[in-house]
Amino acid sequence: MKSDRLLSILLLLQTRGQVPARELADRLEVSVRTIYRDIEALSASGVPVYAERGRHGGIALLPGFRTDVTGLTQDESRALFILAAQGAHAALGLDAALGSALRKVMAALPERHRPAAELTSRRILVDSARWMVGARVAGPAAVDLDVLQDAVFADRRLRLRYLHSGDAEPSTYTVDPYGLVSKAGVWYLVADRRGVPRLFRADRVRSATRTDAPVKRRPGVELADIWGVLKRQVEDRPVGVEVTARVSRDRFALFVRINGHRLAARPEDDGESEWIAVRLGYGVVGEVRTLLPFADAVEVFAPPEAREELARAAAAVTELYGTRPGAGIGSARR
Template sequence: MKSDRLLAILLLLQTRGRVPADELAAELEVSARTIYRDVEALSAAGVPVYAERGRHGGITLLPGYRTDVTGLTGDEARALFVLTAQGVHSALGLDSALVSALRKVMAALPAPHRPAAELTSRRILVDPDRWLPGPRRAVELDALHTAVFADRRLRLRYRHSGDRQLRTYTVDPYGLVSKAGVWYLVADRQRSPALFRADRIASATVLEEPVRRRDEVELADVWQTLRRRVEERPRDVHVTVRVHCSRLGMFTRIVGPLLTEAPGGDTADQDEGDWVTVRLAFSFLPGVSVLLQFGHWVEVLDPPEAIDELLHRLHEVTALYDAQRGAAPSPRAPGDTAPATCAGEPSSYEAEE
């Protein structure tokens, strides 16, 4: 709507000062000609806005002009009060600031929108943490936060997954990202994007050198590149398994990112009574060992190499505990078989979650 666009132009000019017409047009997804028409409309409405031509020109307001804009729609007011659970703001030391800011926004809202905004804050909660995430190391974000906002380089002592040795990196930070409750530092290392889990950073030192980010590259751009790199990692090992339906819900929650098709409906083979056939894809063969946690509730059908890999892992574990106990492994207890049907109450694991 034109009225929303005029308000957006006014807010952008108040925030940024002089803004080129092409930049406003790109941000609002309209043509530069439309921006100039909107500027004329604002001027006709009494707003002291004008265009400056030339190399350093742009759209600007008269110096000192400010306006208190409270023309939020009902949905915009409600959107501001969809709160996240404690964690993200706490890690940044901004809990009290968030409460204070929301109090001020509530006071500035048009009276008709206040009840809906207040009700939203009491009825909607976004919790970014996964179920049963397990224990986590304490994460110290102070140095990372300082470097990000002071535009300084960072020297990290970092431990990669599965690596006992600490490695030293000098990086140029773009910002911090909280992904499913886990904090990451997004940075350039030797002019290439790199991702560092905050809980694997042993130490971080803010350097005096100014940050050396690539021109016209923002945090969101680098994050999308890194996210695609993780999510689109080649997965060339295709494995077919059958899962007992009493464990299917738990199975899909744990290995969901590995599924190549959703189980159930038209995409799963349901001709085997209480078992469902599921297909997964792994980046490398040893990754199939994750299936061992499901015991006899999950059976690998294909390929033979995956079965051999599981047998190899089982033999390693059996040898370890046989040596520890000095005795042969105990046979499976009689009657330890899968239940006959899928009906009934969920397992205790599922109920706890």
């Protein structure tokens, strides 16, 4: 998030004085060119920042300049406190550092913005990692996220009409929301139903109504706690069928975009062969038919029943198009 990066640059320069552009780029995991663009943006917004060229140069603020971040609006303050999933920071050993940084920023916020920022950190969570297996790309949301967000921040119960995968009609639930989670770009409502944690995909919510009843959350339980439990339940779910296959290198990028959620392990790529080996997870054998659009760019090796399923599907297509002439639209209507 650019606003987060600009604030990080500003705070680093305040605490460190002159900092080389390369060091800023490494700390913030962006290119040096991006750092210089950010410096131009800060300068354009009135921050007295300058770059000094040469071996011992760097980027610095004019002496005497300080900021207490009081120029942030309420929405900007809330945006800074949308937490990333804990695992993203734990993997780098930065969980404690993240908490410390947020406390410092919270102390610098205008007093009137602190309650909203603190509440946002407990109600919205972003997890950028893809699901290991089984999650599908989100369709268009039937309900505006603002409706769900409104109930989450108002601490009120929600009445949902929710369409489960494979069901023809939606089911109705009254739930106690803990917050919203964005998982790899797909939004979920995390809530208790009768005291049991549940995960509701936003694009499957057909209608949502905020009730007047106050939310009933379990004491001491936070959004991040429930999300950790629910995520493990999804990712630890046993795969019904594991398929071994190979994918043509020239179609591999498209294959991953469409089937990346099915990958059960890291693809095996020697960097030279025209084929890349993959392992895929499916609930049932029949789901391997989703590989048919790739035709001969994907070859399945195992299990045998997966090969047989694809062979039957291909034979049916061949019979439909290859052994008899098309009947025409008029015939189809009759």
